[in-house]
Amino acid sequence: MVTVSLKTSIAKLEFGERGRERMEATYLVVMMTLLAGVVISCPPSDRGALLAFKSALTDPYLGIFNTWTGSDCCTGWYGISCDPTEGRVNDIILRGESEHTLFAVAGRTGFMSGSLSPSLCSLDRLTTLIVADWKGISGEIPACITSLPRLRILDLVGNQITGEIPVDIGNLGKLTVLNVADNNITGNIPQSIVSLGNLMHLDLRNNRISGEIPANLGKLSMMSRILLKQNELTGSIPTSITSIYRLADLDLSMNQISGSIPAQLGSMPVLSTLNLDSNQLSGEIPGCLLRSNGLNIMNLSHNALEGYLPDVFSSTTYFSMLDLSFNELKGSIPASLAFARYIGHLDLSNNHLCGEIPVGFPFDHLEASSFSDNDCLCGAPLMRVC
Template identity: 55%
Template sequence: MIETMDAKKSLVIVLTNVVVLLLVGGATVVQACLPSERAALLEFRSKLNEPYIGVFNTWKGQDCCNGWYGVSCDPNTHRVSGITLRAESEDPIFQQAKRSGLMTGSISPAICKLTHLSGIIIADWQGISGVIPSCIANLLFMRHIDLVGNKISGVIPANIGKLHRLRVLNLADNQISGGIPSSITRLTSLSHLDLRNNYISGVIPRDMGRLKMLSRVLLSGNKISGQIPVSLTRIYRLADLELSMNRITGPIPASLGKMSVLATLNLEGNLISGPIPGTLMSSSISNLNLSGNLIAGRIPNTFGPRSYFTVLDLSNNRLQGPIPASITAASFIGHLDVSHNHLCGKIPTGSHFDHLEATSFAYNSCLCGKPLGNCKK
């Protein structure tokens, strides 16, 4: 009986030691990143040059998941999940970079070896050039791509539509050319699209309305042509639509004024023609900029209590007729500009107009009244 008890104790001790060894061994595995991912990060880093403040000084040692600046890992798998290098960060190290010098170089295709990468932010350095590696479309866990504020050229990868988890695509303020890939309409999780201030040409894909999660579409400052796709007006979450300073033609879809949450509509500096849809004057839009187009006809007489404009800019068009009397029924108008048109008649009076200067009404055919000269009797 004593021998049996001793045997059981020995077995328990052996099993306990095995469990401890397994736990220790497991901890060793999850404490260090994969050698292949460490090698990929170092290859990625070799294409970048930041000699002034040493952003990459911490990229040393065997464990790239521990203390490597800007590198984050999944706590469960310990695979590299994110790279965040943003020059506009509030972190003092990046504030110093703005004073001392900026990062240069290019984005190495080695980044595509990080197969579990869900986010890459290399933003506001102003000096990163080269192209976006086409293989980035193979990183199927990707949720966030932010390369804003650099000198990246080339095109948007044609197969970017493969990134079904992608929520943010920000390539603004670069030198990207070519068109918007048709595959972009397969990014059904996308909520933020920012391609402003590039050299993007061609048309907006007709079926952009498939992207039901979009809340911001920012395409200003490019060479985009064609008409505004009506399908955009079916994106019920869309709050900001900025298409200014492009080469867009055709009319303004009336259905834009029927969107429930659209707050900003900026179409400034295009070749848009036709009339202003009456729906825009009594919509949810509070920032409406239609200036610098070929819009003709009259300002719609459809203002009402729902009309709330922080900005209403209709300047530099071909509008005729009077400023409609219903504009006094609007609940608020902050900034109003109807200058450089062919408007005529008496400027309505009321609290909406008391703060406006003559420049808001200048260069029209025959507008009169405060703040311009008195109307002839």
């Protein structure tokens, strides 16, 4: 210790403060050079989990898993990304439809069979899990997937997955995207889903999910898209949904939803697409829906909506598509509809409307099919003279 202190004192006397700083800078450069040569590779536990995941799947055409060789799963393994500092697996991104060279050489989209191994649940640094559009992957979503604390994206669209959405899905507090569309999922929407406070995109389309939509789904205040089309959902539209300020796209079509349409949907500031067609909705169409300045696409067809069409259109009305066909609407076509700023597609067919079809825009560019099968509509473009 005396020798070290003596050498330090001599160094300070000889070189002064500036010399000491140069020594420290040199030491720092040497250490950085040494560290740069250290290669951080995935730990054996992550590699083992991926190999178990691989063993539960069969890829007969593309040979994606042929790249999963060697001891370092962070380098050269197709679809795998790791944290550069820890060397832990962060992302699994395997899409059956891609522009990657593997797909171009094969000249086809992907196909995989097999199931999702629970070994995924040991990848506790996983933030993204995308196993999408493989068409033949079946089995259930591993229940233990809800134990992944950092998972932000869960995308399993376009497979043959069965079973239910894990009941504890609400444990994934950082989840922003939940997409299990185009599968064979059954059961109810778990009540715990309303605990996903960061969820922005919910896509459960084209499954066999039944039961009612959770009444307090409106707690998901970050949501921008709720897509529940073509399931077996029943009950009414929760009015809590209308409190989701950021919601831009709501698709509840092709279910068995009943009751009336919440009038508050017409006051949502960001909502631009509303698809409620092919349900069992009844009651009148709220005037604020047709008066809304934000709604651009609205499909209420194939329901049991009744009453008169609200005469609430104005110069700010802008619909690229407005479909009210196959309902029980009566009365005349509102004269104010002729003052709309723009209506690209309008379908009022298969109702009980009567009276003369207004002239001018938008009626002058619509075909007869937009007004067919009503009780007593007349005028152009129909062949019935008033």
